[in-house]
Amino acid sequence: MATAAPTRVPARRDRGAVLHDGFLRHARFRWLKIALLLCLACIASYLLIDVTPHHNGGSWYGYTLGTIGALLILWLTLLGVRKRAMTAGRWSLKAWTSAHVYLGLSLIVVATLHTGFQLGWNVHTLAYALMLLVIASGIVGIIFYAALPAALSNNRAEMTQGQMLDAIRAIDRQLHDAAQPLPHDQAALVRLSLDDDPFGGGIVARLSGNYPRCGTARAQAALRRWTGDRPDTGNDPLERIDALLERKRAMLARLRRHLKLKALLEIWLYVHVPATFALLAALTAHIVSVFFYW
Amino acid sequence: MSFIVRQISLTADGREIVRSTTIARPQLSLGRAAESDIHLPDLALDADHARIEQVDARTIRVRATGTLGFDVDGRTTLRAEIDPAIGAELRFGGHRIAVSADEDGATVLTIRRVDALSEASADREEATAFSLRGLIPGKRLTAWSAALAILIGFLVVPIWSVATRPAHAPPGADRIIGDKAWTPGPLSKAHHALEGQCEACHREAFVSVRDNACIACHKDAHDHAPAGRLALARETPGLGGQLLAKVAHAFNKPPAGACVDCHREHEGAGPMQPTPQAFCTDCHGSLKDRLKDTSLADARDFGTAHPQFRPLVETVPGKHPTFERKSLDQPITSDDGLKFPHDIHLSATGGVAKMARTMRAEHGFGDALACQDCHKPTADGTRFLPVDMERDCKMCHSLSFETIGGTMRTLRHGQPDQVIADLRAYYRSTAPARPIELGGMARRRPGDYAEGRIYHAYFGAAATRPGNADAAIRAVFSKGGACYDCHVVTPPGSNGATTWRITPVNQPMRYMMNGWFDHAAHRTEKCESCHAAPKSSAATDLLLPGIATCRTCHGGEQSKAAVPSSCAMCHSYHAGDGAPWVPATLRTKREDADRPKRSRHAT
Numbered sequence: 001m002a003t004a005a006p007t008r009v010p011a012r013r014d015r016g017a018v019l020h021d022g023f024l025r026h027a028r029f030r031w032l033k034i035a036l037l038l039c040l041a042c043i044a045s046y047l048l049i050d051v052t053p054h055h056n057g058g059s060w061y062g063y064t065l066g067t068i069g070a071l072l073i074l075w076l077t078l079l080g081v082r083k084r085a086m087t088a089g090r091w092s093l094k095a096w097t098s099a100h101v102y103l104g105l106s107l108i109v110v111a112t113l114h115t116g117f118q119l120g121w122n123v124h125t126l127a128y129a130l131m132l133l134v135i136a137s138g139i140v141g142i143i144f145y146a147a148l149p150a151a152l153s154n155n156r157a158e159m160t161q162g163q164m165l166d167a168i169r170a171i172d173r174q175l176h177d178a179a180q181p182l183p184h185d186q187a188a189l190v191r192l193s194l195d196d197d198p199f200g201g202g203i204v205a206r207l208s209g210n211y212p213r214c215g216t217a218r219a220q221a222a223l224r225r226w227t228g229d230r231p232d233t234g235n236d237p238l239e240r241i242d243a244l245l246e247r248k249r250a251m252l253a254r255l256r257r258h259l260k261l262k263a264l265l266e267i268w269l270y271v272h273v274p275a276t277f278a279l280l281a282a283l284t285a286h287i288v289s290v291f292f293y294w
Numbered sequence: 295m296s297f298i299v300r301q302i303s304l305t306a307d308g309r310e311i312v313r314s315t316t317i318a319r320p321q322l323s324l325g326r327a328a329e330s331d332i333h334l335p336d337l338a339l340d341a342d343h344a345r346i347e348q349v350d351a352r353t354i355r356v357r358a359t360g361t362l363g364f365d366v367d368g369r370t371t372l373r374a375e376i377d378p379a380i381g382a383e384l385r386f387g388g389h390r391i392a393v394s395a396d397e398d399g400a401t402v403l404t405i406r407r408v409d410a411l412s413e414a415s416a417d418r419e420e421a422t423a424f425s426l427r428g429l430i431p432g433k434r435l436t437a438w439s440a441a442l443a444i445l446i447g448f449l450v451v452p453i454w455s456v457a458t459r460p461a462h463a464p465p466g467a468d469r470i471i472g473d474k475a476w477t478p479g480p481l482s483k484a485h486h487a488l489e490g491q492c493e494a495c496h497r498e499a500f501v502s503v504r505d506n507a508c509i510a511c512h513k514d515a516h517d518h519a520p521a522g523r524l525a526l527a528r529e530t531p532g533l534g535g536q537l538l539a540k541v542a543h544a545f546n547k548p549p550a551g552a553c554v555d556c557h558r559e560h561e562g563a564g565p566m567q568p569t570p571q572a573f574c575t576d577c578h579g580s581l582k583d584r585l586k587d588t589s590l591a592d593a594r595d596f597g598t599a600h601p602q603f604r605p606l607v608e609t610v611p612g613k614h615p616t617f618e619r620k621s622l623d624q625p626i627t628s629d630d631g632l633k634f635p636h637d638i639h640l641s642a643t644g645g646v647a648k649m650a651r652t653m654r655a656e657h658g659f660g661d662a663l664a665c666q667d668c669h670k671p672t673a674d675g676t677r678f679l680p681v682d683m684e685r686d687c688k689m690c691h692s693l694s695f696e697t698i699g700g701t702m703r704t705l706r707h708g709q710p711d712q713v714i715a716d717l718r719a720y721y722r723s724t725a726p727a728r729p730i731e732l733g734g735m736a737r738r739r740p741g742d743y744a745e746g747r748i749y750h751a752y753f754g755a756a757a758t759r760p761g762n763a764d765a766a767i768r769a770v771f772s773k774g775g776a777c778y779d780c781h782v783v784t785p786p787g788s789n790g791a792t793t794w795r796i797t798p799v800n801q802p803m804r805y806m807m808n809g810w811f812d813h814a815a816h817r818t819e820k821c822e823s824c825h826a827a828p829k830s831s832a833a834t835d836l837l838l839p840g841i842a843t844c845r846t847c848h849g850g851e852q853s854k855a856a857v858p859s860s861c862a863m864c865h866s867y868h869a870g871d872g873a874p875w876v877p878a879t880l881r882t883k884r885e886d887a888d889r890p891k892r893s894r895h896a897t
Contacts, residue, residue, distance in 0.1 A: 050852070053558060053567030058478065060538050118562070123448040123475045161424050165414065172412035179337050180326060184362070187326075187337040194337070194412035203429045259424065266426050270433055277437035278444055285448035289476040292453065293496035294503075294546065 024142070026098035035102035039109040046113045055116035057124070058290075065114035069107060070283060073131065076104050077276055104138055107131065123289055127282035134275045141268035152261045155254060164255045168198060171248045178240050186226070186238065193219040193245060198255055207267060209260040216252060220245040297322055297346070298396065299332055302406045316400075321347045324386065325359075332405065338387030346403070352377050354393070354401055356384060378402070448475055456499060481559055482566040495559075502546060508553040515553075518867050524551060527577040527585050550576070556867065571595070571851040574861040596859050597849030602841050605805035611782070612797050622840040627832075631799040633780050634833035639663050641828070649690055657689055665821040672803075675814030680801035683707045693776055696720060705776065710796050713777075714767050721763035767794065805838055809864040 021027075042065065051059040057066055079100045086093045111131055119125045159167070172194055179190040196215025205211050220242065227238045296318040303311050322331040327341035334343075340360045347355045357373040358364060365385035366374040376382045378395035385391070388409030394402045410416040422428065452472040459470060473492050481489050488494050495507045509515065518524060528550060531539060539550070548554075556569040579594040591601035604619040611631030620626045639646050640663060647662035654660070659667055668686040669678045681687070684707060694702040695717070706712040769775050771783045771794040782797035822828060824839040848863075849855025 052570035052572070053561055056478075056561065058560070060541075118479050120477070120479055121475075122477055124478055126444070126448070126475075162420055165420075165423075168414045169412070172414050176335070176337065176411050180328075180335055182337075184340050184360075191337045194414075197413040199418070199423050200413075203426070206426065206429055262424055263426050263429075270426065270430060270436070273433045274436035274440050278440035281441035281444035282448065285444060288449055289452070289473075290478075291545075292456075292499050293473070293476055293492055294500055 021094075023094050023097040023101065024146075026094050031095075031099040031102040034099075035106035038103070038106045042110050042113050051116075055113070056118050057114050057116060059116075062114055062116060065110055069110045069114050070287065072103055072107050072110065073279065073283060076100055076107070077280065080273070080276075101138070101142060104135055108135060123282060123285045127279060127286040130275055130279040130282050134272060134279055137268045137271040137275060141272060144264050144268060148261050148265055152258065152265075155257045155261065157254070159254075161255075161258060164251065164258060165198070167251050168248060168255065171244055171251060175241060175244045175248070178237055178244060181237055182241075186223070189219045189222050190241060192216075192222075193248065198252060199259070203263075206259055206263045209256055211256065214249075214252070216245055216248050220249065296400050297348075298400050298402045300402065300404045302404065321345055332391075332403070334386055334389050334405070336387035336389055336407075343386060348401065349375065351399065352379060354378055447472065452476065453499075456493075459493075477560065479560040480563040482561065483564055484566055485559060486563070500546065502548060503554050504548055505553050508557075515868055523585065524577070527581055529576050529580060529584070531576075569860070569862050569867070571860040571862075574865070574867070578861075593861070595850035595853075596861070597845060597853045597855055600841060603806060603809070603838070605836065605838055606802070606807055607805065607836055608800060608802070611800060615800050622836075622838060626836050627834040628802075628805075628836045629834045630801055631782055631797045632801070632833045633782070636827040636830040636833075636835075636837070638831075639668075640665075646690075653689060665825075665827065671813065675817070676812045677803045678813070680803065687780075691776070691780070705770070710771075710777070710794055713770065714794065717766050717770065718763040721766060805836075810866070811864065 045061070046055065049061050051061050056062055079096060082096050083093060111128060115124075115128055119128065156164075175190055175194060179187050182190065193216040201211050201213075211217075223238060223242055223245065227236070227242055230236070232239050296316050299315045299317060299322075301313045301315075303313075305311060317331055319331070323342060323345060324330055324332040324334065324339075325341050325343040326334060326336060326339045330342065332346075340362055342359050343362065344356060344358045344364060347357075349355050353375050355373070355375045356364065356366070361372075363370050363372045364374075365371075366376070367383055368385075374382070374384075376393050378393055378401040381392070381394045383390060383392055388407055388411075390406050390408045392402075392404040392406075394404070396402050452470060452475075455471040455473070469490070470493060474490055476492065477489075480486075495503045497504070497507055519527070530536075543549070556573050558567055561567045575594045578590070578592060579599070580592055581588055581590060582592055593600045603622045605622065605626075605628075606617050606619050607626060607628035608615050608630050609618050609628075610616040611629045615631075638644065641647060642662040650659040650663045650667075651661060657667070668681055670682075670686070671678050683691075688707075692702075693705040693707060695705060696703040703716075705716060771777050771785065777783055777794075777796060781799070784791045784795040784797070786793050816824075824843050825837040827837055830837055845855070847856045848859040849857070851858055851860040
């Protein structure tokens with residue numbers, strides 16, 4: 001008699017007892033809920049409170065939203081200080097980062113309502129635009145952090161980045177040895193590949209992963225002009241070099257993909273951090289100018 | 295003669311290994327080829343790249359065999375002669391060869407690979423190489439330069455410009471640099487000329503705009519009431535309001551009642567924004583609680599809490615009329631000295647309508663009389679002119695009494711004495727000219743006859759003149775007569791009158807002296823929807839509508855009524871005779887209504 005095998009019901013995880021919670025899911029989205037509440041409170045009060053003739057940053061309500069926004073911005077900036085000290089617990093760095101993300105997003109609502117949708121070519125709108133730039137770059141960062149580590153891991157194929165570089169170095173040594181008997185012009189081709197910096201190419205190449213002037217590719221293409229119309233006899237050093245160049249290209253492609261992904265993980269911070277400092281400066285100018293011409 | 299060749303290579307942990315070979319030959323070959331005396335596995339070199347020869351005891355010569363040269367002390371050459379005792383540094387591709395001499399006079403060639411085998415093999419910091427560092431400007435540099443640029447451009451420059459501005463410079467002179475970026479929005483149309491002259495209103499740093507900045511230009515702006523009474527009249531705000539007032543005070547804002555409380559700026563180009571109702575009701579909502587002696591009733595909202603209108607009506611007509619304010623809660627009368635039944639005139643049937651139809655072609659009447667047939671608006675359309683007998687009544691109510699050569703002679707309206715005179719003349723009812731002989735001290739003809747004849751001539755003639763004039767005059771001024779129909783007539787003898795008198799008519803053009811009403815704004819409405827004229831049989835009926843009629847369309851500022859109306863629609867804070875300041879939205883509507891409609895298909 002066949003009895004149904006007892007199917008294992010996966011035990012429901014206890015509250016908070018998750019093996020790994022990202023900063024986005026931290027404490028079952030506690031900070032998402034808090035940020036949503038803040039946004040809803042702001043939107044509701046914006047609709048309910050009657051500011052005449054229309055909402056603007058200069059009404060008592062506008063000043064209240066502005067104060068909340070400015071304090072939020074200052075606190076969000078403090079993540080840069082806070083992250084240098086990792087702790088656990090309720091006020092862990094993860095909790096702090098979770099709050100940073102969600103409260104930072106809520107700033108879109110708070111600050112936009114603070115403007116009363118009155119924008120112009122002035123220092124006030126500059127501060128607002130910089131704030132949006134900071135938030136946008138942060139959103140890009142979150143997206144990259146969510147999507148790229150898996151791609152990075154797939155691409156690495158269990159290699160460390162040091163190993164990737166060592167692999168290229170090993171190929172380079174073999175290329176160097178194999179090219180020794182070659183006449184000068186052919187040796188120069190091999191040097192084209194050897195002298196090509198795998199970390200070169202500039203920021204565009206790094207971010208796009210396209211290296212149109214890749215030395216190895218050019219060396220191989222040029223070499224094949226010689227070997228292309230000759231039979232592979234098995235002992236032609238050019239054929240060996242061609243094979244080595246082929247391996248180097250594959251290795252370089254992996255390394256460059258790695259560099260691209262790493263660059264993407266980093267590049268948003270090159271916008272996020274300077275824009276934050278610019279924002280703090282613009283915010284200072286915004287607040288001081290308002291009280292200066294009070 | 296020999297060369298000592300020392301090849302230096304590095305172990306993995308950076309230690310140097312020196313391999314020294316002595317070659318006892320006057321000439322050495324150098325190249326990539328394995329059989330060279332000095333074999334340098336360097337792809338930058340030819341298989342047979344150069345020769346090193348001993349020329350004499352103190353000279354060696356290095357010469358390139360091919361066209362690829364080498365470097366001597368940093369300079370590229372194909373040939374060089376070197377004194378080993380002095381020494382030199384040669385460079386072949388990625389290798390460096392130091393030339394020196396040892397104690398025995400032998401030439402020592404110390405060879406060291408200086409360039410890595412390939413770029414990838416070069417030593418580098420992994421953390422740096424795999425990051426963006428070096429590829430783009432660092433975060434710190436960008437952050438500080440951007441922050442500094444913004445602080446300088448948007449804060450330091452304007453503040454410096456204000457600080458170095460000469461004291462008491464007039465607005466507009468000696469412009470402040472960079473404060474344009476501080477404006478939170480364009481000024482209204484009225485203040486457009488001040489755009490960019492922030493200091494005209496923002497006179498002192500960190501001091502909010504005060505009334506004296508406004509009064510500098512608006513010299514004739516006057517207060518609503520004496521400052522003391524204004525302060526007394528203002529309602530104490532609730533807890534929230536008190537908190538706000540405290541915060542505002544802490545931040546150096548002027549106390550309530552400042553010009554800027556109502557007149558907000560930087561709210562966008564175009565007309566200035568209307569004043570909110572709250573600024574009026576702060577005081578007038580419960581004024582009686584604080585100003586016990588005020589004659590004004592409390593008003594909080596037109597739709598829900600506004601006293602009934604109290605128009606100024608005439609209680610006693612005449613040369614010296616008396617006026618009184620009466621509430622429209624009950625039907626009230628205003629006696630302006632005229633008799634006029636509206637109902638008969640507006641009736642669609644009856645004699646008036648029939649007469650109007652016969653005069654249709656001449657005067658443009660309809661099937662019956664309408665309001666505008668008699669009432670003519672003022673040029674601005676706000677009110678109506680007093681009814682004018684000659685213009686508005688005479689087409690029906692003729693005062694003709696005789697036709698001479700086809701021309702009608704009419705009695706003169708408004709001049710009772712002339713009417714009497716004309717009638718007497720018509721009936722030749724005047725006495726003949728009195729002869730001078732009958733005068734007191736005048737010269738007389740001698741003789742009794744003469745006296746008697748004169749007497750007879752005068753009194754006889756006077757006795758024979760007809761006396762019909764007096765009857766006609768009485769008829770005109772009495773019931774059924776031309777004057778009596780419309781006017782209050784005082785006959786001679788009554789009230790000490792010596793002749794027939796008409797009570798003067800006083801038609802007011804405005805009944806509500808403290809509120810503004812504009813008929814032009816109500817052009818789309820029918821007269822009857824507010825004025826119950828068709829049902830009024832006496833001219834003394836005051837046909838003004840009460841507040842309930844207004845409220846069928848008008849509600850408070852926040853109401854859902856068809857026309858939400860704040861106080862300022864009818865009342866002016868800086869009270870004057872003109873129209874109160876009208877919110878822009880309503881103003882444009884009215885102007886559009888007056889303008890002829892333009893059609894795209896019009897030819």
